[in-house]
Amino acid sequence: MGVVNVTPDSFSDGGAFQDPVAAIAHGRRLISEGAAIVDVGGESTRPGAAPVPAEEELRRVVPVVEGIAGLGLPVQISVDTMKAEVAAAALDAGAAYVNDVTAFRHDPDLPALVAERGVDCCLMHMLGEPRTMQENPRYDDVVSDVKAFLEERMGAAVSAGIAEERIQLDPGIGFGKTLEHNLELLRRLDELAALGRPIVLGTSRKSFLGRITGRDVTERVHGTTATCVMGLERGARVFRVHDVAAVADSLSVAAATLAARWPATTIPTTTTS
Numbered sequence: 001m002g003v004v005n006v007t008p009d010s011f012s013d014g015g016a017f018q019d020p021v022a023a024i025a026h027g028r029r030l031i032s033e034g035a036a037i038v039d040v041g042g043e044s045t046r047p048g049a050a051p052v053p054a055e056e057e058l059r060r061v062v063p064v065v066e067g068i069a070g071l072g073l074p075v076q077i078s079v080d081t082m083k084a085e086v087a088a089a090a091l092d093a094g095a096a097y098v099n100d101v102t103a104f105r106h107d108p109d110l111p112a113l114v115a116e117r118g119v120d121c122c123l124m125h126m127l128g129e130p131r132t133m134q135e136n137p138r139y140d141d142v143v144s145d146v147k148a149f150l151e152e153r154m155g156a157a158v159s160a161g162i163a164e165e166r167i168q169l170d171p172g173i174g175f176g177k178t179l180e181h182n183l184e185l186l187r188r189l190d191e192l193a194a195l196g197r198p199i200v201l202g203t204s205r206k207s208f209l210g211r212i213t214g215r216d217v218t219e220r221v222h223g224t225t226a227t228c229v230m231g232l233e234r235g236a237r238v239f240r241v242h243d244v245a246a247v248a249d250s251l252s253v254a255a256a257t258l259a260a261r262w263p264a265t266t267i268p269t270t271t272t273s
């Protein structure tokens with residue numbers, strides 16, 4: 001899953017793809033590098049980020065989804081949003097996957113929309129909200145707590161009419177977690193994979209990698225690939241990354257070594273509503 005951030009303030013590439021033409025070209029490049037999914041987002045969720053009004057998020061996201069869909073390439077377009085209004089417009093424009101970092105806790109209309117359109121979704125764990133999530137996060141046992149949360153949110157999604165096969169789960173690396181929490185989740189990712197749904201892993205360029213390596217945000221590709229390879233070995237199947245070429249090569253070699261099947265999913269190019 002390649003990341004296309006159409007934002008002025010994303011933590012690693014804010015401002016680089018605000019122009020729709022640049023964002024669409026970036027999407028094309030990520031697809032050519034091996035992305036099976038491109039995740040288009042118009043609201044940063046970095047620690048301390050301020051919420052973006054739906055109107056502005058729509059203005060950022062919809063032309064880019066439309067443009068990438070118009071390329072006619074074999075890719076699934078994801079919209080990274082917590083708002084049903086934005087998701088609906090993105091699905092109309094050609095997206096077929098909803099990536100909600102709040103796991104349907106922000107907008108009660110979002111699960112019904114995903115159910116009605118029959119599209120894939122990602123439910124992610126976050127402790128608190130982006131504005132405050134890194135202020136002293138605490139867990140009894142981070143892996144058990146995240147697992148219980150994901151199980152509960154998956155149950156809520158199924159109750160809202162979403163088919164279980166459409167649901168993917170994400171531990172939310174960096175979302176209300178210390179360095180130690182992130183490493184514990186990575187080390188014990190197999191316990192989350194035991195929930196029986198594909199695990200999405202979003203470690204790309206995140207600050208915990210900089211804490212370990214001392215590298216700036218654009219120099220964390222090697223740290224990112226290390227986490228993806230370890231994640232694959234422990235059951236992750238979707239890797240949300242900025243540096244698709246490097247990660248795709250690393251995963252191909254790791255998957256061949258493990259004789260694992262990767263990519264693990266077929267790629268729908270249209271919505272199934």
Ligand code: HH2
Pocket residue numbers: 003005007009010011012041043044045046080099100101122124170172173200201202203240
């Ligand atoms: N991380 C970010 C945003 N969306 N979605 C999922 N499912 N998992 C993640 O780990 C995840 C996510 C943060 O990364 P990025 O989009 O690059 O930054 P920003 O939120 O500042 O735009």
